[in-house]
Amino acid sequence: MTNLGDLEIFSRVISMGSMSAAGRALGLSPAVVSKRVKRLEERLGTRLFQRTTRQISLTEAGQGFYDRIVGILSGIEEAEAFVSGRSGAVRGTLRISAPTSFGRMHIAPHLKGFMDSYPDLVVNLVLTDDFSDIVGGGFDLAIRIGELSDSSLVARRLAPVRRVLCASPDYIARHGMPATLEELSGHICLPPHTQDVWRLEGPDGSVTYRPHGSLYTNSSEVVREAVFSGMGIALRSTWDVGPALKSGELRQVLPDYEGSRNVVLSAVYPSRQFLPVKVRLFIDYLAELYGSHPYWEH
Structure with missing residues (x-):
């Protein structure tokens, strides 16, 4: 019968992307991880990985x-989490996916408070602007900003997301301040992707606007730097640019229009009968930290 430890190592190599990373997460050397994977392949009589x-x-x-x-390992983890929850102990690794900018600004600074409360828990925070495959990537949960859609995943709303149109004072001095939504067509806009449409809430309800510009990128942080440097007008979240709007480093454009209110900050996790204690505790921690009136709006 296959050793369950070998299965866990195999799964961790997949989720971490390499044997060395899996070894660090499990406290094993790359040589030991490689040996255990080879032993599993020999036991099964087939090659599991292509190595270069x-x-x-x-x-x-x-x-x-x-x-x-993966479902078997998940079930074992849930069973352990059930017992851990009854005994008050929280152990293991909590693997989280989060957007790059938000994770850097509003998760990383608060990790110490959470981890101090659970010293036996290891947190693996992966920052990416792409929507991660939670199950395939071996994540316990993902923090996402967007409109919630129907899926096999479970989502818990953590906080509202308010987005505003903004530009630098230098850009406004050079190009003027648009007075209507129609006047945006004469301005340089900074959408993250070529196919992005801005969904806005205005005086007459919901409207859509397709922005046009000369810079397109898959990085939200590149757009952020571009708007600060005076390259154009962007639709940005207040969690990102709130302090700059308050200090005058950025100016709000068309204040009667804001981003769609359907966009929210959520914690998303696989639909399981038993939610692991470590996942519930982290989600509760963020929900209390942000709340219905998050601190970045103050």
């Missing part, structure tokens, strides 16, 4: 095997 000098990827057999064991 730069990367590691699943074979077709490896993918099929992972798809079949």
Whole structure:
């Protein structure tokens, strides 16, 4: 019978992307991880990974095997979490995916308070502007900013997200302040992607506007730097630019219009019968920290 420890190592290599990273997370050397994976392959009589000098990827057999064991490992973790919750102990690794800017500004500074309360818990925070595959990526939960859609995942709303149009005083001095939404067509806009549409709430209700510009990027932080440097007008969240609006480093454009109110900050996690204690505790921590009137709005 296959050793459950070998299955956990195999799963961790997939979620971490390399044997060395998996070893660090599990407290094992890369050599031990490699040996345990090889032992599992020998036990199964098939190759699970394709290995090159730069990367590691699943074979077709490896993918099929992972798809079949991930639920088993999840069930074991839930059972341990149930017992841990009854005993008051919280252990293991909490793997979180979050947007790059938000994670840097509003999660990382508050991790110490959470981790001080649970010293036996290891937190693995992965920052990315892409929507991570929670199950396939081995995440316990993801923090997401956007409109909630129907899916097999469970989402808990953490805080509202208010987004405003803004530009630097230098840009306004050079190009003028638009007085109507129609006048935006004569301005340089900074949408993150070429196909993005700005969904706005205005005096006459919901409207959409397709912005046009000369800079397109998949990085929200690049857009942020561009608006601060005076390149154009952007739709930004107040959690991101609130202090700059207050100090005058940025100016709000068309204050009668704001981003769609359907965009919210949420914690998303796999739909499970039993929510692991470590996940519930972290979600509760963020919900209390942000609340219906988050501190960045003050």
